[in-house]
Amino acid sequence: MNQSMRIAVRNVGRQKKRTVLLAGAVGLGFFIITLSGSLLGGIAVSARRNFSAAFGGHLYFSGSVVSDRGSEIAVMADPGPLESVLAARSREIASIHRRSAAAGTLIFGPRELRQTLTGVDFVREPDFAGGLRIVSGSLDRRAEPGALVLPADAADRLGVRTGEALLFRASTVHGQRNVTELVLIATYEGQSGFGVSAGYASLGTVNSLLGLGSGEFQTLNVWLQDDRTIDATAERILADLAGRAPLEPREDEDPMRRMADRLLGGSGPRSVGDGERWEGTRYGLATLNDLMAQFTSILSIADALSFWVFLILLAITMVGILNSYRMVVVERTAEIGTLRALGLQKTGVRNVFLWEALFVSLYGALAGLAAALAVLALARTAVLPGGTVLSFFLDSGRIPFAVNPLETGRNLVLLCVASLAAASFPARAASRLPPAAALRAAY
Amino acid sequence: MRLRVFAASALALLSVLRAAPLAAQAPGTPDFNALLAAVDRRTNYGASDFSARLTLVSEDPSEGTETRNVRVFRRDRADTLLLLVLKPESELGQGYLRVDDSLWFYDPESRKFTHSSVKENFQGTDAKNSDFGLSSLAEDYAVAAHAEGRLGPHETWILDLKARHDETAYASKKVWITKKDGLLLKSEDYSLSGRLLRTAYYTSYARVGSSLVCDRFTYVDALVPGKKTSILMEEISLRPVPDEVFTKAYVERVNR
Numbered sequence: 001m002n003q004s005m006r007i008a009v010r011n012v013g014r015q016k017k018r019t020v021l022l023a024g025a026v027g028l029g030f031f032i033i034t035l036s037g038s039l040l041g042g043i044a045v046s047a048r049r050n051f052s053a054a055f056g057g058h059l060y061f062s063g064s065v066v067s068d069r070g071s072e073i074a075v076m077a078d079p080g081p082l083e084s085v086l087a088a089r090s091r092e093i094a095s096i097h098r099r100s101a102a103a104g105t106l107i108f109g110p111r112e113l114r115q116t117l118t119g120v121d122f123v124r125e126p127d128f129a130g131g132l133r134i135v136s137g138s139l140d141r142r143a144e145p146g147a148l149v150l151p152a153d154a155a156d157r158l159g160v161r162t163g164e165a166l167l168f169r170a171s172t173v174h175g176q177r178n179v180t181e182l183v184l185i186a187t188y189e190g191q192s193g194f195g196v197s198a199g200y201a202s203l204g205t206v207n208s209l210l211g212l213g214s215g216e217f218q219t220l221n222v223w224l225q226d227d228r229t230i231d232a233t234a235e236r237i238l239a240d241l242a243g244r245a246p247l248e249p250r251e252d253e254d255p256m257r258r259m260a261d262r263l264l265g266g267s268g269p270r271s272v273g274d275g276e277r278w279e280g281t282r283y284g285l286a287t288l289n290d291l292m293a294q295f296t297s298i299l300s301i302a303d304a305l306s307f308w309v310f311l312i313l314l315a316i317t318m319v320g321i322l323n324s325y326r327m328v329v330v331e332r333t334a335e336i337g338t339l340r341a342l343g344l345q346k347t348g349v350r351n352v353f354l355w356e357a358l359f360v361s362l363y364g365a366l367a368g369l370a371a372a373l374a375v376l377a378l379a380r381t382a383v384l385p386g387g388t389v390l391s392f393f394l395d396s397g398r399i400p401f402a403v404n405p406l407e408t409g410r411n412l413v414l415l416c417v418a419s420l421a422a423a424s425f426p427a428r429a430a431s432r433l434p435p436a437a438a439l440r441a442a443y
Numbered sequence: 444m445r446l447r448v449f450a451a452s453a454l455a456l457l458s459v460l461r462a463a464p465l466a467a468q469a470p471g472t473p474d475f476n477a478l479l480a481a482v483d484r485r486t487n488y489g490a491s492d493f494s495a496r497l498t499l500v501s502e503d504p505s506e507g508t509e510t511r512n513v514r515v516f517r518r519d520r521a522d523t524l525l526l527l528v529l530k531p532e533s534e535l536g537q538g539y540l541r542v543d544d545s546l547w548f549y550d551p552e553s554r555k556f557t558h559s560s561v562k563e564n565f566q567g568t569d570a571k572n573s574d575f576g577l578s579s580l581a582e583d584y585a586v587a588a589h590a591e592g593r594l595g596p597h598e599t600w601i602l603d604l605k606a607r608h609d610e611t612a613y614a615s616k617k618v619w620i621t622k623k624d625g626l627l628l629k630s631e632d633y634s635l636s637g638r639l640l641r642t643a644y645y646t647s648y649a650r651v652g653s654s655l656v657c658d659r660f661t662y663v664d665a666l667v668p669g670k671k672t673s674i675l676m677e678e679i680s681l682r683p684v685p686d687e688v689f690t691k692a693y694v695e696r697v698n699r
Contacts, residue, residue, distance in 0.1 A: 069610050107666050110504035167666055169640070174609040175562050178635040179666065211609065211635055269610070270558070271544055 119206025151190025
């Protein structure tokens with residue numbers, strides 16, 4: 001085996017031009033699959049992080065009660081059962097945040113703008129400030145009543161600057177009209193292209209607008225220790241809650257849309273039919289995975305497409321390897337005869353070709369990997385301008401990438417197997433050459 | 444026998460307690476709840492159907508002036524309502540249908556009905572969907588204070604109204620009602636925080652059969668300076684409207 005490997009290593013260096021061309025073809029395929037896979041992986045990670053930051057968690061529990069007049073009111077009137085279940089699973093949970101939200105209209109002079117306002121318990125969310133890229137102003141006074149933080153593009157459209165007062169008109173949880181005066185203290189880089197550019201105010205300010213008490217809230221947002229366990233943890237928590245409190249079914253429709261409709265109440269509180277009513281607080285759950293379902297499926301399609309491109313390139317490379325080694329066998333017929341005459345067995349001859357093909361593929365793959373990493377590292381140095389739809393996929397303005405070792409390993413194995421399969425036909429033909437006839441061959 | 448005497452005394456005491464607020468009113472002042480109920484009766488058409496053509500002129504300082512024509516059909520005894528947009532062309536065929544305690548918005552482009560609310564503004568104007576439907580002032584609001592005053596040439600009662608429950612569109616209102624014939628002339632609508640949101644002026648009433656119908660009214664936005672919507676009601680009719688008009692199928696059909 002060692003003898004065949006040594007001969008193969010020497011042979012790889014003999015025909016440098018051919019080796020470079022073959023390894024280059026292999027490397028190009030590996031470069032493309034590594035680049036696209038890493039980019040898509042990075043985008044997925046960044047978007048997940050940005051979405052969870054925008055929505056404030058991985059799991060979003062909402063509560064609703066039925067009013068005396070039969071309307072569904074979005075408030076977690078009794079968080080007790082849910083909080084006790086979450087407390088029992090505290091090891092899986094990084095933090096829990098209380099929030100409320102109102103959809104309404106910002107009014108500044110004659111200008112109006114539809115806007116969602118999220119109420120944040122800033123005292124319990126000390127790390128909130130770190131999640132926003134501030135464009136103007138400061139978040140220092142964010143906990144003060146009436147302090148408002150807006151996406152920069154929303155502030156621009158209204159023509160309002162930090163320090164100026166504006167009105168926010170919205171409906172209470174019961175659908176009653178309400179209005180409050182807010183002071184813009186800061187603007188941040190939003191992602192309005194994705195419709196998730198919320199304004200932020202203190203929980204008390206939003207609650208007062210919604211007609212809720214200062215200690216009340218609408219959602220409990222849960223950050224998990226490991227965001228890969230979102231679905232499993234959600235299932236376990238719902239199983240724990242079942243029997244303790246009414247639960248909203250998750251299967252019938254998009255849970256994220258249903259929660260947004262109820263919380264942001266564009267069409268007012270829903271009328272609950274007599275047969276549908278429940279006692280106490282009914283809990284609903286939407287997860288980051290629900291929110292990102294469409295986006296994830298688009299990424300999966302893109303990932304599958306790039307893998308198919310890799311497979312096509314691999315097939316082309318296999319044809320190249322097959323033809324090249326068929327020529328090599330013809331060129332080295334006399335040499336094969338000599339080696340056989342010197343005692344090299346049939347399997348030894350076959351292994352020389354197989355090792356050679358494997359080395360060429362490995363060199364190509366390593367070159368492709370190195371080139372992909374170099375391009376990604378170069379791209380990473382560029383900081384793209386914020387405030388666009390793209391910024392939601394970026395990692396603090398930089399192009400994200402995440403090289404997945406498992407995927408890279410899988411691609412490498414596929415490549416080696418394909419190269420060996422392609423080279424196996426000429427290798428077997430070479431091993432079957434009769435030594436005497438091979439020695440006589442002259443090309 | 445003793446039990447019967449006790450029950451009779453308790454009922455008498457209860458009726459005295461219930462009547463107390465009315466008895467506390469100054470002599471010469473009317474029963475304001477009855478006055479509100481009369482305003483509701485005048486605005487509602489219990490026995491007959493109602494239809495009219497509305498012209499809404501919205502003035503917005505940032506978006507300019509827009510004119511809409513809307514056909515309204517009402518059947519108050521069933522609390523049903525249909526608003527069909529006739530103009531502008533871009534909104535032609537859009538409709539609001541209130542049936543079975545739900546308000547549906549129909550979009551002819553997507554050909555879909557979506558849930559809406561009577562508390563929402565109508566087509567971005569200053570009018571609410573509920574402004575075109577059944578009036579329930581007496582049911583939704585209690586009179587918290589009253590005063591007398593003049594509004595133009597009219598002697599009016601000025602009533603401060605507080606919502607009886609928290610699912611009314613406005614937490615409080617102030618209304619001006621003529622002393623002479625109990626017509627609603629002006630209304631101020633306040634938010635839960637007590638801020639004036641909108642002022643409505645009912646400037647003209649037309650006699651239709653034995654009823655007086657307000658045919659010209661204006662809603663002035665108190666938050667956005669210069670924003671207001673004037674509504675003119677024409678072709679008012681109390682003739683019966685076919686049952687099929689108050690159905691989703693009809694709204695879809697008129698769009699074909």
